[in-house]
Amino acid sequence: MNTNKRKTKGTLMKVLNYIGRYRLLLLVSVILAALTVILQLYIPNLFGDAIDAIVGKNAVDFATVSLYLKDILVWLCLCSIATWVMNIVNNRLAYRVVQDLRGQAIRHIQVLPLSYLDAHSSGDIVSRVIADADQLSDGLLLGFSSLFSGVVTIVVTLIFMFRRSVSITLLVIVLTPLSFFVARFISTHSYKMFRKQSETRGAQTALIEEMIGQQKVVRAFGYESTASKRFDSVNKDLEDCSWKATFYSSLTNPATRFVNSVIYAVVALTGSLQILNGNLTVGGLSVLLSYANQYTKPFNDISSVVTELQNALACASRIFELLETAPESADPKETLGDAKGAIDIEDVAFSYDKEKHLIEHFNLHAKPGMNIALVGPTGCGKTTFINLLMRFYDVDAGSIKVDGTDIRSVSRKSLRKNYGMVLQETWLRNDTVRGNITIGKPDATDDEIIEAAKAAHSWEFIRRLPKGLDTTITDEDLSQGQKQLLCITRVMLCLPPMLILDEATSNIDTRTEVQIQDAFHRLMQGRTSFIVAHRLSTIRSADVILVMKDGRIIEQGTHDELLKKGGFYSTLYNSQFQGAD
Numbered sequence: 001m002n003t004n005k006r007k008t009k010g011t012l013m014k015v016l017n018y019i020g021r022y023r024l025l026l027l028v029s030v031i032l033a034a035l036t037v038i039l040q041l042y043i044p045n046l047f048g049d050a051i052d053a054i055v056g057k058n059a060v061d062f063a064t065v066s067l068y069l070k071d072i073l074v075w076l077c078l079c080s081i082a083t084w085v086m087n088i089v090n091n092r093l094a095y096r097v098v099q100d101l102r103g104q105a106i107r108h109i110q111v112l113p114l115s116y117l118d119a120h121s122s123g124d125i126v127s128r129v130i131a132d133a134d135q136l137s138d139g140l141l142l143g144f145s146s147l148f149s150g151v152v153t154i155v156v157t158l159i160f161m162f163r164r165s166v167s168i169t170l171l172v173i174v175l176t177p178l179s180f181f182v183a184r185f186i187s188t189h190s191y192k193m194f195r196k197q198s199e200t201r202g203a204q205t206a207l208i209e210e211m212i213g214q215q216k217v218v219r220a221f222g223y224e225s226t227a228s229k230r231f232d233s234v235n236k237d238l239e240d241c242s243w244k245a246t247f248y249s250s251l252t253n254p255a256t257r258f259v260n261s262v263i264y265a266v267v268a269l270t271g272s273l274q275i276l277n278g279n280l281t282v283g284g285l286s287v288l289l290s291y292a293n294q295y296t297k298p299f300n301d302i303s304s305v306v307t308e309l310q311n312a313l314a315c316a317s318r319i320f321e322l323l324e325t326a327p328e329s330a331d332p333k334e335t336l337g338d339a340k341g342a343i344d345i346e347d348v349a350f351s352y353d354k355e356k357h358l359i360e361h362f363n364l365h366a367k368p369g370m371n372i373a374l375v376g377p378t379g380c381g382k383t384t385f386i387n388l389l390m391r392f393y394d395v396d397a398g399s400i401k402v403d404g405t406d407i408r409s410v411s412r413k414s415l416r417k418n419y420g421m422v423l424q425e426t427w428l429r430n431d432t433v434r435g436n437i438t439i440g441k442p443d444a445t446d447d448e449i450i451e452a453a454k455a456a457h458s459w460e461f462i463r464r465l466p467k468g469l470d471t472t473i474t475d476e477d478l479s480q481g482q483k484q485l486l487c488i489t490r491v492m493l494c495l496p497p498m499l500i501l502d503e504a505t506s507n508i509d510t511r512t513e514v515q516i517q518d519a520f521h522r523l524m525q526g527r528t529s530f531i532v533a534h535r536l537s538t539i540r541s542a543d544v545i546l547v548m549k550d551g552r553i554i555e556q557g558t559h560d561e562l563l564k565k566g567g568f569y570s571t572l573y574n575s576q577f578q579g580a581d
Helices: 002-052 062-111 114-119 122-164 166-175 177-213 215-220 224-276 282-323 382-389 412-416 433-437 446-455 480-494 510-523 559-565 568-578
Strands: 343-350 359-366 371-375 397-402 419-422 498-502 528-532 544-549 552-557
Touching: 002 062, 002 122, 002 282, 062 122, 062 282, 122 166, 122 177, 122 282, 166 224, 166 282, 177 215, 177 224, 177 282, 215 224, 224 282, 343 382, 359 382, 359 552, 371 382, 382 498, 382 528, 419 480, 433 446, 433 480, 446 480, 544 559, 544 568, 552 559, 552 568, 559 568
Parallel strands: 371 528, 371 544, 419 498, 498 528
Antiparallel strands: 343 359, 343 397, 544 552
């Protein structure tokens, strides 16, 4: 329980730090809240004085009553205007805070280590940035609208009540802690439930994204029933924790209302006795009853706000967990410049799980312009090796050097600028064809783009699009092969000194693959290239073939040399043709 309290307090302080960036808006909101409350509480005074102007039958001071009614109308108009402006200020303040959080979250995701992104589902991360931020926004809006006004209402109401009757005001103050005890008891139980609700909502979002994104696989393997059962299970968990959170939170308002009703009844009874004793007028009692109602109302509002804030803070804590995740190690200021392509890998060791070794004692010397192929069974470390080359992960031991410079001593951006990378998995953004091709070279001319597209054999389908290069596309508009061709065109446009081709032609038909292989052959001239391939027939012309197994190089040489050895590579190569035979 103490841990939850400390966590809630810490999260609240972090949110307040973000709110503190907009001190002017906060100050205006507080001033308007105070003004609105004072105007609202001054009006019952006018009503009380108007009632006292009605002395008895046929003894009504209509002139005085009329004057008070006019004043009441003016103050009501001023109060309405102040409330309207206050709500606008509160909206702007809440939305700007959430805008800052979302912007920082997106920027932070860009520098998070891939190990974090690999360990958390994209649906959960999206839920933190979108759904949890929305919940925080709603909580802040309700907080600014009710919390500030409620506190000011309580203070100002007591001031006005003391002017009417000190004894009744003291009686109200003595009974007030009952509302606090009730609200506190309930709120301490609600935070844990709202926290679990947010986490379960994130898991549900991740599952929905997974099922929709892989719908073809789901239907192909008849997984619909199992997927529905999984969703029903998560949905049931969300229902349970949401029901418990709502149950606890719903107790707050009626419980505090009961306490407030008791206070109201005590004020009515005490005030009536004072009227009989001549210590209070009827108008004065009506004012005190109005104030008693006004005084207790903020406790109902604040109790509701506390419930919403518990939910908002539970969501905020998940956002701050993301923001406070340590980013990848800081980039040195030194840049790599234009590399020649000499790569030295010296006794490299790496593993995702430190208890399970993956790559050990990896050594390689690649001269500029060499074509190096990586082959081996699934899970042998080929893609991991590529991740280390690009410094998506840092080595645990040893070093990787480009032109004699340790890649950890230069900025990641300058390193990756020297690589052209085409992966088996394609990625296109919702943009024009031109925008998708020029990601690595935004200032490219149309002639350069067309030349690169022709070299990558993508120009044939690009020119048939409704607007050619200016056609806006989404990930669903093109076939997998066409998307792969666009990704290859990106590399053709940049012409970097080093290339990484990870099953780059896996989604292309055989005829186009021959054309692409020819384009790659021209592209790789004079460039250090790393080619990951499962179809060994595509790497026969590589200068060196590295055969990997269990994270180590067990064989290396040319295609012909490795076949003559009759080792593991020979077995892999021949096994690809035995099925056909």
